[in-house]
Amino acid sequence: MNNSMIEAVVENESGRLDKVASQLFGNFSRSQLKELLASGNLLVNGQQKKPKYQVKPGDKLTLVEPEVKQLDLVAEKMDLDIVYEDDDVLVVNKPQGMVVHPSPGHESHTLVNALLYHCPLSTINGTFRPGIVHRIDKDTSGLLMVAKNDLAHQSLAAQLKNKTNTREYLALVHGNIKEAEGTIDAPLGRSPKDRKKQAVVADGRPAITHFKVLDRFGDYTLVACRLETGRTHQIRVHMKYIGHPLAGDPLYGPKKTLPGAGQYLHAAKLGFKHPVTGEELLFEAPLPPYFAEMLKKLDKRRKIN
Structure with missing residues (x-):
């Protein structure tokens, strides 16, 4: 099964790549995005960059979603209001x-x-x-x-x-x-x-x-x-x-x-x-x-x- 690809273009956002990516790809944490950057599954204008890369307007971020692993739904004891x-x-x-x-x-x-x-x-x-x-x-x-x-x-x-x-x-x-x-x-x-x-x-x-x-x-x-x-x-x-x-x-x-x-x-x-x-x-x-x-x-x- 092919992994899905997500693309986003930087508009007004600025700062570190990992921070901006967490804003653009809200379903992923910054730690997950750093792993994707390290593995080459998150590219900037088709190139691999480090988390500290400073993004610029017009930069295109391409994220290849990792394969979804089977989830096990587990009941957890947690406080509920x-x-x-x-x-x-x-x-x-x-x-x-x-x-x-x-x-x-x-x-x-x-x-x-x-x-x-x-x-x-x-x-x-x-x-x-x-x-x-x-x-x-x-x-x-x-x-x-x-x-x-x-x-x-x-x-x-x-x-x-x-x-x-x-x-x-x-x-x-x-x-x-x-x-x-x-x-x-x-x-x-x-x-x-x-x-x-x-x-x-x-x-x-x-x-x-x-x-x-x-x-x-x-x-x-x-x-x-x-x-x-x-x-x-x-x-x-x-x-x-x-x-x-x-x-x-x-x-x-x-x-x-x-x-x-x-x-x-x-x-x-x-x-x-x-x-x-x-x-x-x-x-x-x-x-x-x-x-x-x-x-x-x-x-x-x-x-x-």
């Missing part, structure tokens, strides 16, 4: 930094590994995504609904498809949004320039995000984003599209941004109809400490200025 649970569904508050399900490069310590240890899960999504009806990015925190059996999974998936559930996120974005609220209706698909990114493209899948300004901090704005659709990286791409990328976003944000471990994005509200009882359920998760502390710092700076 369970917001709700019954015989059919579970709602968990995922921390920033936790991957939802195993994949090459993230074989263990994922949410699925922890869930498997905790309870039985639906089997509809295949071997490595049991119970997972929808997902959020590794560095996005917040609420996820999980199906414990196939009947529950079918019901929750249908609600997502029919847009009858509630998903509201809190996002800290760059710039001062003048409008009090708005709707972004722009189709999303894989970026033609970089397959690791999503972008607004004419032939993309329909994507709609409603936003409402909650607070303004001069250079930053706190918004509530309600998803009508759930495309990959939807809020991150849509907010960048209107000129207000998420603070801390290593993939879509500017280089000069707020410190942290990733984008300031939190799935704060999640609502759905219970797949068995039909009861309307709504859950909320408070901002994680790192996010809340940053808002305090911005508020203090605003008062001083």
Whole structure:
């Protein structure tokens, strides 16, 4: 079987090759990328370079993905912040930094590994995504609904498809949004320039995000984003599209941004109809400490200025 090849062109990124490559090829860690550089599986303009090579705009990075080894899905005992649970569904508050399900490069310590240890899960999504009806990015925190059996999974998936559930996120974005609220209706698909990114493209899948300004901090704005659709990286791409990328976003944000471990994005509200009882359920998760502390710092700076 031929290994797949990924290409990316340096645009605004600058600095060491291993650092820039980790931004462009987000599924690989810097240590993995250094190994790929050493083995000749990551080339710059067709040539092998050292990790300290300083990239330039226009450099083309070509990565040959190593063969995917067989993953063994293992149940792991890990702490979970369970917001709700019954015989059919579970709602968990995922921390920033936790991957939802195993994949090459993230074989263990994922949410699925922890869930498997905790309870039985639906089997509809295949071997490595049991119970997972929808997902959020590794560095996005917040609420996820999980199906414990196939009947529950079918019901929750249908609600997502029919847009009858509630998903509201809190996002800290760059710039001062003048409008009090708005709707972004722009189709999303894989970026033609970089397959690791999503972008607004004419032939993309329909994507709609409603936003409402909650607070303004001069250079930053706190918004509530309600998803009508759930495309990959939807809020991150849509907010960048209107000129207000998420603070801390290593993939879509500017280089000069707020410190942290990733984008300031939190799935704060999640609502759905219970797949068995039909009861309307709504859950909320408070901002994680790192996010809340940053808002305090911005508020203090605003008062001083």
